[in-house]
Amino acid sequence: MGPEQGGAQEESVILISDDEAESPLGNSVLLVEPLQKPILEDKKAEEIVDEECELVVTFCKQGKVMPHARYDCMTHPFERTECETRSPLENNANICxxxxxxxxxxxxxxxxxxxxxxxxxxxxxxxxxxxxxxxxLALAGVLVMFNLELTDIDSDLRQGGNLLIEFVHELSVEYNKYLVGERVSPNSHECFCHPKRGPGQCNICRQRHVELIYRYSGVFALVTTFLNQAEKENPKAAAVMLLGAAKEIALHKDPAQNLQNLGVSASLRTAVPCLMERITTQLQRMLVLCDFPKVLYEKFISFFQTISLPCHCYAFSNRYVLCFYWLNVITRWT
Incomplete structure (x- = not known):
């Protein structure tokens, strides 16, 4: 780094320490004072010894500012506290x-x-x-819910996490549409409360003849498309996508007070078990056949076991339990 003083540039050296704990200020950058004369003269290097750092400097040149965290900036002082999020401290907002x-x-x-x-x-x-x-949390993103360390996260897992975030946002929009429902008039326009009045003439109880239908078809189609996409990704990304999708749809509720027989994909109570069946089958095959690192494998299993099945998935629960029984057996064998 070369600050200018009196029109002339002074040369200085930046030493980067591997152990930040050794620095009394907690910085990973140490600035060595400018040298009074050139070190390299007539092809001979004059050695300068810094006893505190246990380093021998045999050559230096004008320093170049390298990328660094704000707290390591040598241009602007930094004020440290454990947690301050209300406003910038001192000159912390200043940057190079x-x-x-x-x-x-x-x-x-x-x-x-x-x-x-x-x-x-x-x-x-x-x-x-x-x-x-x-x-x-910022670097792991949605992957934090799998209890993954930053060292566990590679490009494949991050790809699955990015796709899962996009899916969750789209799913939220579609699920909200489902919860609103759609108002549909009954097939018969005759007013049974006031039979003497003709079709459409009963203003007193018109609202009573309008049914509120909740069609899960849009959500089912979106989840199906996402699962199809997961099949094309690498195993790690696909596992993240499948597990994330399973957690999301397991939280969905049916707002209808009465059972509405709308079909397999249009009724939540039949669509969710169908989707969970597909997800579990894919995951079971993937966790058995793919060579996941043991730590990652165990975290995937642990996450899947934390998913609470809704009441309309009770018929599916036997297969769910059996799946985990065999996966735990495989884990003990390996």
Whole structure:
């Protein structure tokens, strides 16, 4: 890094430590004071020894600012606290062109929550348990529900997580439409309450003759398309997609007070067990045949076991229990 003083640039060296705990300030960057004379003269290197860092510097040149977390910036001082999300502390909002957001892992200038109230990513640093958890949640995304460590997440799992997030958003919209229902007039327009009046002439009880129908067909079609897409992905991504879909549809409720016989895909009480049957069959085959890492395999099994089946899936529960029995047996064998 080369600050200018009096029109001349001073050369200095940035040393990056592997162990941040050794630094009294908690920084991973150490600035060595500018040298008074060139080190390399006549092809001979004059050794300069820094006893505190146990390093020998034999050559240096004008430093270049490298990408760094905001708390490691040597241009703008940083104020540390355990958790402050209300507003920027001191000069924490100030950045240089290479400052990165610790939470988002992108340039601070591109962080939408850099100074946003209740977020304030500019105050984030690696010595805070709170901010470490926020970073893990941001980087893991939806995969956090599988209790995965950041070291467990590879490009395949992240692909499945990204597809699952898009699906959850689309599913939420379609499910809300289902909950609203659609008003359909009965086949007979005759008023049985007032038989002397002709069809459509009974304004007193017209609302009583309008039925509210809840068709699950739109949700069923969306989930089916998503499951078809999962079959084309690699095993890790597909497993994330299947497990996520199973959790979402298991939470769906039937708002109809009476049983509405609308067909297999249009009725939630028959559509959800059908979808769960397909998901379980695919997962069972995948977990047996695919060579998942043991830790990942166990976390997938553990997550699947936490899914609570709704009452309309009781008929499916025997297969559900049997599936896990064999998967647990396989786990013990391996």
């Amino acid at each position: 062109h290479q400052c990165y957001c610790y939470i988002c892992d992108k340039l601070a200038s591109e962080c939408q929550n850099w100074t946003a109230p209740s977020h304030c990513h500019c105050n984030a640093h690696n010595k805070s348990t709170f901010w470490k958890d926020q970073r893990g």
